[in-house]
Amino acid sequence: MTYKEQPEQGEAEPAPPNEPALTALSLYPQEWALFLDIDGTLLDLAETPEAIAVPPSLPFALQALSRQLGGALALVTGRAVAFVDPLFAPFHFPVAGLHGAERRDAAGRLRRALIPPAFQEMKRVIAEEAKAWPGVLVEDKGAAVAVHYRLAPEREADVAEAMQRYLQEAGPDWILQHGKLVVEICPAHASKGHAVEAFLSEAPFAGRRPLAIGDDVTDETMFAVANRLGGQSVRIGTPSGKTLARASIPSPARLREILAALAK
């Protein structure tokens, strides 16, 4: 899988961060732990899950920032862990995938989510049913499955009804997770907030104040944890509803500019 390289706009030096929440990272790098969502936060949203573009400088900026933070930088995403590493090669950051249902800690230990045969079969049936809806995309994420209607917004109700039906069939070990023009079935223990708490119980995150940055409803649980633990929570873009985030940054491009300036 290759990702389009998307050079950042222009060669001008990025404007210095004017968001206090992020300025703290450079003032007190030994005090903070950074938790970053991926889609809609580090990366611009794209028409399809595969069409995302990773600016070539981004992995290196994240690695430099991670070094400044003593390694206390983790990715917290709805993507599968296996999908994340190629995006940010050659680096393997600590990462929580499937909205926290799987996690690789800073020591490289991977806690996978189970994929029962019945769930495997259900994903096959979902993909079969989705063929009747041109433009609807089924994303098999291992222990989760996402049905996207970004290219067929008129199918929102059909997708929601079908996924609710499949959730009943899947049983109590699974939950429905809504996102941006997507409905997912994920393991019931998936929680970005719990993933952040787990990272904070381990080196090199323990004892640090969490700064959580995300763009979607699934990030709200990690905003809550950051707020509760005396950290900071930052929402990217304009939320469609209420948010627990206490600060905001207008776009992924502006966040990348700030991270690049901090990583200098």
Ligand SMILES: O=P(O)(O)OC[C@H]1O[C@H](O[C@H]2O[C@H](CO)[C@@H](O)[C@H](O)[C@H]2O)[C@H](O)[C@@H](O)[C@@H]1O
């Ligand atoms: O938690 P995140 O890292 O933000 O991941 C959330 C979901 O992101 C992806 O879907 C979203 O981004 C796609 C690419 O920009 C877009 O086409 C789609 O409409 C968005 O919902 C990913 O495909 C999902 O698996 C993630 O859960």
Ligand SMILES: [Mg+2]
């Ligand atoms: Mg996101």
